[in-house]
Amino acid sequence: MKVDILAIGVHPDDVELSCSGTILKHIAQGKKVGILDLTIGELGSRGSGELRLVEASNSAKLLGVEFRENIGLADGFFENDKESQLAIIKMIRKYQPEVVLANAVRDRHPDHGRASKLISDACFYSGLLKIETELEGKQQTHWRPKAVYHYIQDRLIKPDFVVDVSEFVDKKIASIQCFSSQFYNPESKEPATPISGEEFFDFIKGRMMQFGREIGVQYAEGFTAERYVGVEDLLDLK
Numbered sequence: 111m112k113v114d115i116l117a118i119g120v121h122p123d124d125v126e127l128s129c130s131g132t133i134l135k136h137i138a139q140g141k142k143v144g145i146l147d148l149t150i151g152e153l154g155s156r157g158s159g160e161l162r163l164v165e166a167s168n169s170a171k172l173l174g175v176e177f178r179e180n181i182g183l184a185d186g187f188f189e190n191d192k193e194s195q196l197a198i199i200k201m202i203r204k205y206q207p208e209v210v211l212a213n214a215v216r217d218r219h220p221d222h223g224r225a226s227k228l229i230s231d232a233c234f235y236s237g238l239l240k241i242e243t244e245l246e247g248k249q250q251t252h253w254r255p256k257a258v259y260h261y262i263q264d265r266l267i268k269p270d271f272v273v274d275v276s277e278f279v280d281k282k283i284a285s286i287q288c289f290s291s292q293f294y295n296p297e298s299k300e301p302a303t304p305i306s307g308e309e310f311f312d313f314i315k316g317r318m319m320q321f322g323r324e325i326g327v328q329y330a331e332g333f334t335a336e337r338y339v340g341v342e343d344l345l346d347l348k
Contacts, residue, residue, distance in 0.1 A: 113176055114141040116207035116255070118198070120225035121151040121185070122166040123289045127314065128261035129211050130173060131275025131282045131331050137174050138278075145170060145178040146201050148194075148225060149185040156300040157291025159185070169288035172281070177205075186221060190228040198232035200243050203250040210255045214263040215334060222263055230336065233258050259333040262317075269332030271339055272321045274348070276328040279318065283311060 117133055119125040125133070125145050133143050147166060152159035163180065170178035181197045188194055202210070212229040213222045235241055237254025244250060262269060275282065286293060291300065294308045304310075315329070322330035325348040341347065 111144075111176060111204075112142070112206045113144045114207065115143045115209045115211060116146060116202070116205055117143065117211040118146045118148065118213070118225075118229050120148045120183075120188075120213055120221045121154070122147045122149075122162045122180070123151070123169075123286065123292055124213060124222070124263070125211070125261075126169055126173075126282070126285045126289065128214070128263050129331055129333075130285045131278045131318070131329070132211070132261075132273045132333075133173055133175065134278040134281055135273065135275055142176050143173075144176045144205055144207070145173075146198070147178070147180040148183045148198070148228075149188065149221075150180060150182065151185055153185040154292065155303050156298070156306065161291050162289065165289045165291060169285045172285050172288060188221075188224070188228070190224060190231060194228055195232045195235055196241075196243060198229060199236040199241065200245050200250065202233060202236040202255065203243060203253045204245055206253045208256050210258045211333070212258055212260050214265070214267060215260050216265070216267070218264045226260055230258050257339075258336050260336075262332045262334070266317075267332075267334060269321060270335040272325055272330040272332045274322065274325065274327045274330050275318065276322065276330075279315065279329045283314070286311075286314070 117125045150159035151162045213225040215226045216223045318329040321332045322328050
């Protein structure tokens, strides 16, 4: 199954928090989108890896993505090495995305920046003819996405471009709330974390409002680019 966009996150919920509005917008436009999680987030202070897999599946159904896969790297201890790169390369070659959305280039959580580089490297190496991979007993064809864009997570990074997601904010919040073990749940008896308070959703919306304000819309999501972004029509820019 070929997709237009593959959104990759090192932890289940990274994608929901940072770029699910963009995912929803492109699905509404008829694009095919998939999600790849690198770990099950087993080191999280709340919940468990097994529970987060269930939550991730529920969110994927709500978002309407074509698929959601998890390659089971070690949360906190994965490396940007051959084994990890090949695991991602197999997924890139399997789904042949035109665009990959990846973790922030730097952030409060050290996994995010390391995953950012790992994903970027894997996208490049996936296009090399002499790196051979097999999946389910079949030889894979090399494939390199046209672009890798990095979403912005906890710490503010100046985006290279933003996407108007004003129509999809409520559904984005609902997708985040699928991860009830991690985020605000008045019935939870789990330990408090920097993201588990009710006010955290105000932060999420505030960040989107900050990005949206710059282009004259209510809510937007920001991304950084690894190369120049080409434009066909200057009048299409907000």
